[in-house]
Amino acid sequence: MANQPHRGLRRLLNATGYSWAGLKAVWRNEEAFRQEALLCLILTPLALWLGNDGVERVLLIGSLLLIIFAELVNSGIEAVVDRIGPERHELSGRAKDIGSAAVFVSLVNASVVWILLLWD
Secondary structure, three states, X not given: OOOOOOOHHHHHHHHHHHHHHHHHHHHHHOHHHHHHHHHHHHHHHHHHHHOOOHXXXXXXXXXXXXXXXXXXXXXXXXXXXXXXXXXXXXXXXXXXXHHHHHHHHHHHHHHHHHHHHHHO
């Protein structure tokens, strides 16, 4: 029975490999991702130290992970649009702008969370 999807542990291992390949690709090809990842690397220990309890620490770190998530999605959108072709198209520009807006919103969210929790 050829072409049956993998199940169980094999599927999990394959998915982990694909995820790791995606992280390596975005690190290698996207300067914005590298900058945001380094920011998160610096701020995560600070969040653990500054957070007064588990909830505050989760909010501080979660807001940072949301930036990484948004940048991964944005980079994926940009890669697909660029794969289609280099010519300008309204929908391609819109897709890239919306992906960029998602990153911007995640950065605003992290800023608001950090300011509100640390101001208190």
